[in-house]
Amino acid sequence: MSDAAKQHDAAIDVDLVAAQFDGLDSEVHRKALLEAIRSRDAYRKLIDELREKIAKLEQGLIGPKSERFKVKDDSQLSLQILAGLLGRAEAPEGADANELTAQLLAELEAQSKQPSVDDGADEADSGEPDDKPHRPRRKPTGRATASERLQRLTIELIPDEVKHLGLDSFERIGEDVSTTTERRVASLVEVKVVRPKFRAKTEAAVEAVKQERRERDAMPEIEPQSWIFVAPAPEPPVNRILVGPGLLANVAVRRFDDHLPYNRLENVYEREGMRLGRSTLYGWLDALREQFAPLIKAMEMDARRSPYVCVDATGVLVQAPDKCSRGHFWVLVAPGRHVLFKFSNTHDKAAVDKLLGDYDGFVVADAHAVYDHLYGDDGASEVGCWSHARSYVFKALATEPQVAREFLDNLRVMFLLERSFAGKTRKQRERMRQSKVKVLVDRHFALCRKYEDYALDATPLAAAIRYSLNQEQALRRFLGDGRLPATNNISERQLRRQAVGRKAWLFLGSEDGAAVNTTFSTLIASCHLCDVEPEAYLREVICLLPDWPQSRLLELAPCHWKQTREQPDTQQRLADNFWLYVLREIDAVHRTTT
Numbered sequence: 001m002s003d004a005a006k007q008h009d010a011a012i013d014v015d016l017v018a019a020q021f022d023g024l025d026s027e028v029h030r031k032a033l034l035e036a037i038r039s040r041d042a043y044r045k046l047i048d049e050l051r052e053k054i055a056k057l058e059q060g061l062i063g064p065k066s067e068r069f070k071v072k073d074d075s076q077l078s079l080q081i082l083a084g085l086l087g088r089a090e091a092p093e094g095a096d097a098n099e100l101t102a103q104l105l106a107e108l109e110a111q112s113k114q115p116s117v118d119d120g121a122d123e124a125d126s127g128e129p130d131d132k133p134h135r136p137r138r139k140p141t142g143r144a145t146a147s148e149r150l151q152r153l154t155i156e157l158i159p160d161e162v163k164h165l166g167l168d169s170f171e172r173i174g175e176d177v178s179t180t181t182e183r184r185v186a187s188l189v190e191v192k193v194v195r196p197k198f199r200a201k202t203e204a205a206v207e208a209v210k211q212e213r214r215e216r217d218a219m220p221e222i223e224p225q226s227w228i229f230v231a232p233a234p235e236p237p238v239n240r241i242l243v244g245p246g247l248l249a250n251v252a253v254r255r256f257d258d259h260l261p262y263n264r265l266e267n268v269y270e271r272e273g274m275r276l277g278r279s280t281l282y283g284w285l286d287a288l289r290e291q292f293a294p295l296i297k298a299m300e301m302d303a304r305r306s307p308y309v310c311v312d313a314t315g316v317l318v319q320a321p322d323k324c325s326r327g328h329f330w331v332l333v334a335p336g337r338h339v340l341f342k343f344s345n346t347h348d349k350a351a352v353d354k355l356l357g358d359y360d361g362f363v364v365a366d367a368h369a370v371y372d373h374l375y376g377d378d379g380a381s382e383v384g385c386w387s388h389a390r391s392y393v394f395k396a397l398a399t400e401p402q403v404a405r406e407f408l409d410n411l412r413v414m415f416l417l418e419r420s421f422a423g424k425t426r427k428q429r430e431r432m433r434q435s436k437v438k439v440l441v442d443r444h445f446a447l448c449r450k451y452e453d454y455a456l457d458a459t460p461l462a463a464a465i466r467y468s469l470n471q472e473q474a475l476r477r478f479l480g481d482g483r484l485p486a487t488n489n490i491s492e493r494q495l496r497r498q499a500v501g502r503k504a505w506l507f508l509g510s511e512d513g514a515a516v517n518t519t520f521s522t523l524i525a526s527c528h529l530c531d532v533e534p535e536a537y538l539r540e541v542i543c544l545l546p547d548w549p550q551s552r553l554l555e556l557a558p559c560h561w562k563q564t565r566e567q568p569d570t571q572q573r574l575a576d577n578f579w580l581y582v583l584r585e586i587d588a589v590h591r592t593t594t
Helices: 003-010 014-023 026-058 079-085 097-113 119-125 160-165 203-215 245-256 262-271 278-303 349-356 369-374 386-395 401-420 426-450 460-470 472-480 489-505 511-529 534-547 550-556 558-566 568-576 578-593
Strands: 197-199 228-230 308-318 325-334 338-344 362-364 381-383
Touching: 245 262, 245 278, 245 511, 245 534, 245 578, 262 278, 278 325, 278 338, 278 511, 278 534, 278 550, 308 349, 308 489, 308 511, 325 349, 325 489, 325 511, 338 349, 338 511, 349 369, 381 472, 386 401, 386 460, 401 426, 401 460, 426 460, 426 472, 460 472, 489 511, 511 534, 511 558, 534 550, 534 558, 534 568, 534 578, 550 558, 558 568
Parallel strands: 308 362, 362 381
Antiparallel strands: 197 228, 308 325, 325 338
16 A cells, blocks of 8 residues: 555544444435435546547547447347337347348338228329438449530541542441540630611612501601611610620529639639629629519418428528628428528527418427427427437437447337338328337337436436437327428438538628528529529529519429420520520530531
8 A cells, every 4th residue: 555545544534434424314325325426427428428529539520420330230230129120029040130121121112012091092192292312322333424415526537548548448347436525615705786777778668667567556656757777675684784694594503502602703704704703793693683582482482381391590600890790591491392591690480480481381390499489289380300319319329328329229220211111102101100110219219218317417318318308299290191201301401502602601791692692592402402404494594584474483483494494385485585595506606616
C-alpha cells in the first residue's frame, strides 16, 4: 500500500463510520445506495458517449449520414423476428437470415396477388399517386447510353491507299465502328430581328390591302394617304426584358438546380461570349417570378386538396446590415404531384398556417410543436415519421449497444417490409401492414415500455423511448391507411436542395431574393418529381404563359405538362410562338455549320 493510501486510511475513523451506518434506517440506506449506483452508471455512459464523439472529431468526422450499425455480418437481420413473421416458433438451427428474408418477401408477394373482397374498392384508389420508394443510387457500370436528344455526327475515314487508287479498285466488305462523345463550346447567340417596311406602288395593291383589312375588321377609321406596311414587333416573353426564353430558362436552372451563385454565373456567361452582371441576372429572374406567380398559386391550391402532404423546414441566413438574420425554408410535398417551397422569417405557427392554410387532411411531419395547432377533430391528422424514431435509437447505440440493437433489428425488418411493397396498391399495402408490419410496431412499443424504467434520465436511450411513446398514436396512423408513408423522407430529400444550395451561396440577399428562390425551386423540384426535363419545360412555359387561359393554369404545372404538351391546341401554340421559332432556327443553323 502506498504512503498516500496509508495516510488516507489513518485519517478515517473506521469505528465512527461503522457506528453512523448502524444508526441509519436500512431502507433509507438501501435507496441512497441504489441512487448512488444509478448516478455512477449514468456518468459512465455519458463519459462513453463523450469518448465516442471525441474519437470522431479526432478522425475529422462528425459521424455517418446513413444510420447503420456495423456487426460481424451486416446483412444479417434478427432471426427470431423473421421466424416469428413466418409463423414459426423459433428459427431453424443453422438458418440463414437472407434465406428467411427471401421466404418472407415471397410470402408477401403471393399474399398480395390473392383476390380480396376489397379489390373492387381498390380499383378506385389505383389512381392515387404514391410516393416512389427511395433506392440507393447504384454505381454505374459499363458504357453510358446516349440520350435521344443528343445530336449525332458520322465521320467516315477512308484509307490512304483507297483514296489514291479510287473506290472502283476496291470492294467494300464491312466496317469497324467506334463511338466517341464530344462537347461543342456553348455560346450565347445575338438574334437581330429585321422588320422591312413596304409601300404599295399600284392601285391594285392598295385595293387588295383594303379588301384584306375589311375581312379582318382591321380597317383604320381614317384611311391613310400612303399605305406603308411593317410586321408587328414581337412581344418579349417577359415584360421589360430583352432576352429570349432559352437564356432565361438556362439562368434559372443553373442558379437553382446547379446551385451556382450569381458571381459564378457571371464567369460562366463571360466564357460563353458576354459578361452579364449579377444584378442583371437577378433582375431577369425577379421579373420572371412575377409571371409565374399565378401558376405557383394554382399549384398550392391543388396541393392542399391532396389526401396527405409531407412537410419539413430548414434554416437559412438572410443578409442584414450588421449581422445576418435567420430565416427558414419550408417544403410541402404532395407526393406524385407537387413540391412547394416557402420562406418565412420565423419558425412558428404563423409560418405553418401560411404554408398549409386550412388543410384538414393527413400531415406527415416531425414532432415539432409548431404543427400542434393543426391537429384536432376538425383539423388535420398527424402522421409520425419512423425515420425520426429510428434516428433517436441510433444515437443510443454508443452508450447502450445491446438495447439499441434490439430496437434497430426490429426496425430494420419493418423498413425492409415497407420497401418490399412500396409499389403495391393502397388496399394491398393495408392488408400487408395489418398482417406483418403491425406485429413489428407493437413489438417496438413493447420494447419502449420494457426499458422505460431502465433508461437513465438525460441519456440518448431515454430520449428515444420518450419520443416514441409521446408519438405513439401518430406513429401508428400509417397502419390504417395504405396511402400514408411510414416516413417523412420524401420531404427531407426535397429539402436537401436548399441545404446543398446554401453551401454555395451562403445566404439570401433579401426577402425578395427568397421569393425568387422558392419560385424556381418549386418549379424545378416538381419537374424532377414528375420526370420532366426542367430547362425545356421552363423554356416552353415561359412562351405559353402570357396568352394561356387563366382557368387552365394548372395544366401548365409539371405534373400535367406531359399530357398538356401532347394536346393539339398546345402544339399549335408552340409552333406559332415567335421565340420558339427563333430557337428552332438557331438549332438549324448550328446543324448546317457542323
